[in-house]
Ligand code: AMP
């Protein structure tokens with residue numbers, strides 16, 4: 042089957058994604074920004090810990106820090122978070138201590154207060170505390186000089202928490218990518234045009250708005266170049282404008298082989314372009330290439346016009362490529378998480394292309410992960426997509442599926458979620 046598809050010239054989704062990733066050189070320009078603005082950005086320079094974490098031995102509990110192993114203790118003071126006890130605790134002595142407060146010299150254990158009884162300055166306990174109990178050791182999380190976050194990491198909330206705990210105020214990250222975004226098609230009208238003013242066969246330019254929303258979520262700077270007619274001269278003008286102002290261009294429409302599809306012709310004039318027919322449904326026609334310019338080049342991604350195809354190819358192919366372009370290291374560029382779910386409805390599928398059907402997955406009352414497809418599975422059907430929370434990924438060589446079959450689902454993640 043695979044051979045038959047190869048003969049048909051269809052490139053598998055996996056091969057296309059790998060080729061994109063392999064052929065893209067990451068940008069290296071960076072900028073230093075406040076830590077609190079760094080979520081979602083890619084770390085460009087190492088950050089080394091300037092101190093141990095925790096910075097000192099401290100208590101994990103509200104309770105009593107004990108001097109040695111005794112039946113009862115004499116209370117001699119207290120250590121509160123931010124207000125340490127500076128003395129030394131002798132055997133048989135104890136102090137009151139709160140969570141996070143420094144553990145003073147002379148003690149190696151903290152008894153939680155629920156196990157303690159206090160009578161005047163005498164402390165007794167319902168059970169003994171063992172050595173080390175309830176003490177968080179200096180440096181057990183991070184050692185001074187240690188790398189806190191590897192270069193190439195996409196900074197997430199836990200990274201921010203770690204860096205802030207280490208007192209880091211600014212980080213150096215890869216500069217934002219710049220995208221030029223445009224639509225191509227004589228039938229496209231801007232949203233806001235009253236329906237009564239749409240000509241026969243006109244539709245709203247929905248792709249540009251949806252793609253813009255997606256790129257916005259990825260911290261990409263967007264030059265919105267609007268919508269262009271199916272005219273080679275105009276398309277050339279748009280591509281030159283896009284090339285000169287961005288790291289990459291995303292277009293939708295005009296990429297197939299119809300009479301009014303000029304993308305290919307214009308791109309062949311301006312640069313080096315691969316037109317791919319992908320073994321993916323939806324989204325067969327896809328263009329990738331490079332537009333050389335005075336300094337460097339601009340990458341080109343030509344998405345199919347059908348709205349579901351445009352979003353699916355953006356998600357499955359373009360975003361992994363952009364992660365590579367913005368320097369996300371291999372180990373932080375994971376393929377989408379997939380899991381298995383039991384089908385609640387039958388699915389029709391012809392062998393030959395990997396199908397990304399739109400579905401809704403959830404855990405049923407018996408705790409079983411189930412999935413049902415949503416809406417007619419056409420590349421122009423947005424209502425089903427809008428109800429979905431996952432792709433049902435049907436392998437290229439597979440055919441129809443029955444109710445009750447176990448299938449692969451790929452829960453949506455950013456920017457679909
Ligand atoms: P094309 O790729 O130009 O052959 O277009 C395929 C289908 O997608 C056609 O039905 C177009 O009307 C539709 N289409 C193209 N561009 C857009 C767009 N920007 N927004 C919504 N639909 C589009």
Ligand code: MG
Nearest residue numbers: 226294295346
């Ligand atoms: Mg068109």
